[in-house]
Amino acid sequence: MAESSYQSIRYEVADAVATITLDRPESLNALNSAMRGELRAGLKVAARDDAVRAVVLTGAGRGFCSGADLRGGSPEREFRRVLTDEYNPLMRAIRDLPKPVIAAVNGVAAGAGVSLALACDLIFAGEEARFIPAFVRIGLVPDSGSTRTLVRTLGRHRAAELIFGGNPLSAAEAHAAGLVARVVPADQLMDAVQAEARRLAAAPTKAIGYAKRLINHAEDASLDESLSLEAGLQELAGRTDDHAEGVAAFAEKREPRFVGH
Amino acid sequence: MSDDVFILVERDEARRVALLRLNRPKQLNALNAQVMDQLCEALEALDADDAIRCLVVTGNERAFAAGADIGEMAVASPIDMLRGNRIAQWDRVRRISKPVIAAVNGWCLGGGCELAMALDLIVAGEGARFGQPEINIGVIPGAGGTQRLTRAIGKSRAMEMVLTGEPVDAAEALRLGLVARVVPDELVVEDALALAAKIATKSPLALRLAKESVNAAYELALTDGLAHERKLFYLLFASDDQKEGMAAFLEKRAPDFKGR
Numbered sequence: 001m002a003e004s005s006y007q008s009i010r011y012e013v014a015d016a017v018a019t020i021t022l023d024r025p026e027s028l029n030a031l032n033s034a035m036r037g038e039l040r041a042g043l044k045v046a047a048r049d050d051a052v053r054a055v056v057l058t059g060a061g062r063g064f065c066s067g068a069d070l071r072g073g074s075p076e077r078e079f080r081r082v083l084t085d086e087y088n089p090l091m092r093a094i095r096d097l098p099k100p101v102i103a104a105v106n107g108v109a110a111g112a113g114v115s116l117a118l119a120c121d122l123i124f125a126g127e128e129a130r131f132i133p134a135f136v137r138i139g140l141v142p143d144s145g146s147t148r149t150l151v152r153t154l155g156r157h158r159a160a161e162l163i164f165g166g167n168p169l170s171a172a173e174a175h176a177a178g179l180v181a182r183v184v185p186a187d188q189l190m191d192a193v194q195a196e197a198r199r200l201a202a203a204p205t206k207a208i209g210y211a212k213r214l215i216n217h218a219e220d221a222s223l224d225e226s227l228s229l230e231a232g233l234q235e236l237a238g239r240t241d242d243h244a245e246g247v248a249a250f251a252e253k254r255e256p257r258f259v260g261h
Numbered sequence: 262m263s264d265d266v267f268i269l270v271e272r273d274e275a276r277r278v279a280l281l282r283l284n285r286p287k288q289l290n291a292l293n294a295q296v297m298d299q300l301c302e303a304l305e306a307l308d309a310d311d312a313i314r315c316l317v318v319t320g321n322e323r324a325f326a327a328g329a330d331i332g333e334m335a336v337a338s339p340i341d342m343l344r345g346n347r348i349a350q351w352d353r354v355r356r357i358s359k360p361v362i363a364a365v366n367g368w369c370l371g372g373g374c375e376l377a378m379a380l381d382l383i384v385a386g387e388g389a390r391f392g393q394p395e396i397n398i399g400v401i402p403g404a405g406g407t408q409r410l411t412r413a414i415g416k417s418r419a420m421e422m423v424l425t426g427e428p429v430d431a432a433e434a435l436r437l438g439l440v441a442r443v444v445p446d447e448l449v450v451e452d453a454l455a456l457a458a459k460i461a462t463k464s465p466l467a468l469r470l471a472k473e474s475v476n477a478a479y480e481l482a483l484t485d486g487l488a489h490e491r492k493l494f495y496l497l498f499a500s501d502d503q504k505e506g507m508a509a510f511l512e513k514r515a516p517d518f519k520g521r
Contacts, residue, residue, distance in 0.1 A: 213445075229445070232444055232445045232448050232452075233445055235448065236445065236447050236448065
């Protein structure tokens with residue numbers, strides 16, 4: 001893939017970690033149509049490339065992502081079409097990517113930027129990070145899946161306070177609420193995220209992918225459905241080389257070397 | 262006509278099941294006259310094969326079957342369609358007396374969906390998509406789609422699918438009752454074969470009449486259907502398998518059905 005073909009994101013692979021950086025710092029990485037397209041394309045490459053075993057999503061400059069690009073007036077006259085065709089598939093792509101995806105929230109995450117962070121599996125936040133679902137402030141409602149995730153992670157009443165335009169959620173508050181896995185001083189954020197991503201990239205990738213499917217499924221499933229899918233995916237996980245390696249390493253009292261299949 | 266082999270058959274005599282794979286991958290298993298002809302021949306041969314008691318039909322990872330061969334039909338006249346009469350092939354599928362499971366991954370559209378519905382039950386992968394998109398190319402389902410889909414999921418949802426051509430995913434197909442179960446894509450064939458193997462432990466005579474009786478529910482008024490079922494039930498008391506099945510139950514052992 002020609003990495004240089006991206007205009008509004010950067011896509012870099014190192015140590016089996018694909019780092020996707022939203023790269024329009026002058027607008028705090030506001031999402032325009034081009035960026036949404038490139039993000040979907042980058043996520044697709046990361047999903048298909050066997051050499052990629054973990055993904056990091058972050059923003060260039062001071063912010064993570066300020067949401068939809070509002071400059072030049074209301075950007076999207078056809079809200080439903082743009083959400084259905086562009087935003088929703090983006091959130092789906094992150095959820096369906098069979099590898100761990102870490103959001104490195106380096107600054108403000110607002111509007112759809114909150115949705116983007118929440119769609120990731122783990123969120124690491126810099127101390128200055130703020131989560132601002134600013135939709136109602138401009139007369140809109142939360143979208144791109146943020147309603148569901150906020151209700152489930154914060155609980156209905158705290159979610160309502162935040163969504164109705166209450167104080168933004170600080171990194172510390174988001175951590176206390178269980179949204180954020182770790183809060184790190186801003187200058188150490190990317191090192192901490194890359195260390196965690198490399199650790200996950202060396203883990204049994206198939207098992208993590210199957211576990212992610214189970215986690216996605218468990219949000220909607222009954223106990224019986226969940227038990228049944230666990231049994232099916234355990235059958236598949238049990239056939240991977242990484243499972244054999246994990247068991248062998250345990251028996252031989254050594255560190256496992258997982259290959260990702 | 263070419264010599265292409267469009268149906269690959271694997272027999273498993275130990276479990277008394279057979280797997281038929283649609284094998285026209287470049288066309289996403291589009292069902293042309295030759296594919297259907299070979300499928301019917303293979304199904305009929307296995308139907309007559311006493312070593313096999315239950316069948317599974319599958320496609321590949323991308324598609325069970327993505328419809329009929331539009332290239333073949335695009336320039337056809339009504340008389341071509343009538344004379345070719347390829348839809349008559351589909352009656353041969355319906356006459357198979359052994360249970361046939363459709364194991365569906367990926368696209369199951371148009372003729373593919375009609376084929377899956379013409380079989381006895383569907384096991385679907387999570388990524389399977391079912392639809393009748395014929396309306397998009399100016400025709401309607403022609404091999405049972407409007408009839409079987411309506412019977413399977415009811416009028417309003419069938420109308421929605423047939424009038425818009427939009428497919429439904431596996432989870433929705435399960436809610437609608439179109440499929441019997443949804444499993445991870447990678448386990449579809451394996452689970453369908455395991456289900457077939459479980460079915461194959463039953464009496465082949467009872468299976469045959471059970472299938473006939475369930476299918477009769479689509480054909481007969483309730484009073485006639487109940488009378489029909491009752492006669493088939495009584496008929497089985499003439500079989501060795503009924504004696505064996507009930508004896509094994511009373512003796513708390515597994516039955517050994519011979520199909521007599």
